[in-house]
Amino acid sequence: MRRLALFLVSFACLGMILGSAEHASSRTRLQQEDLQRLYGQVNQESFAGKLPVVAVTWGDLTKDGAYGITHFKNEVPLSMEVDRKSVQTESFALDVIRHESCHIATIHEANRLKEDKHGATFAACMARIQETEAGD
Numbered sequence: 001m002r003r004l005a006l007f008l009v010s011f012a013c014l015g016m017i018l019g020s021a022e023h024a025s026s027r028t029r030l031q032q033e034d035l036q037r038l039y040g041q042v043n044q045e046s047f048a049g050k051l052p053v054v055a056v057t058w059g060d061l062t063k064d065g066a067y068g069i070t071h072f073k074n075e076v077p078l079s080m081e082v083d084r085k086s087v088q089t090e091s092f093a094l095d096v097i098r099h100e101s102c103h104i105a106t107i108h109e110a111n112r113l114k115e116d117k118h119g120a121t122f123a124a125c126m127a128r129i130q131e132t133e134a135g136d
Contacts, residue, residue, distance in 0.1 A: 030093055032058065035082055038094050042101050046129045051104050052077060056097065058084040068096040070103050075111060077104045102126050 035056040043051045054070070059081030061069060067087055071078045080100050087093050102125035103117065110121045 030088070030090060034090065035093060035097070038090070038097050039080065039101070042094070042097050042129075046098065046132055047101065047105060051101060054078070054080050054104065056080045056082065058082055060084060061086075067092075068100045070100045072107060075107050077107075080104075098129050099126070102129065 035058070039054065039056045043049055054077045057079065059069070061067065061081060061083035062085060066083065068080065068082045070080045080097070082093060082096050087096055102122055106121045106125050107117075109115075110117060110119055113119075113121065115121055
């Protein structure tokens, strides 16, 4: 009887430990609203709030081999997706959202100049954001 009681207490303690670890993990895991908040932050800090409001959601971009993708229709950004599997920290999400935000900011000019989507116009945008970030 004593062994059974000791086993049950030990089992209960293990359950509490594992439950606490899962709870801590869920608190550090980025939520959907975090993505939208980060986009708003990037828009304000790096683009003076001039980028359009765009829905930022989690997606599975494994098949695309991408951390983030912005979907456009006729140069108008419709939505932004961030890969749930590879982007797991706020710092990484911020980098991905900055990258995608530069696509939003430069798509018209890059198309007008017939540049690659990661060409000179995009590179200048990323350099400007990195300078701004370094100055903070």
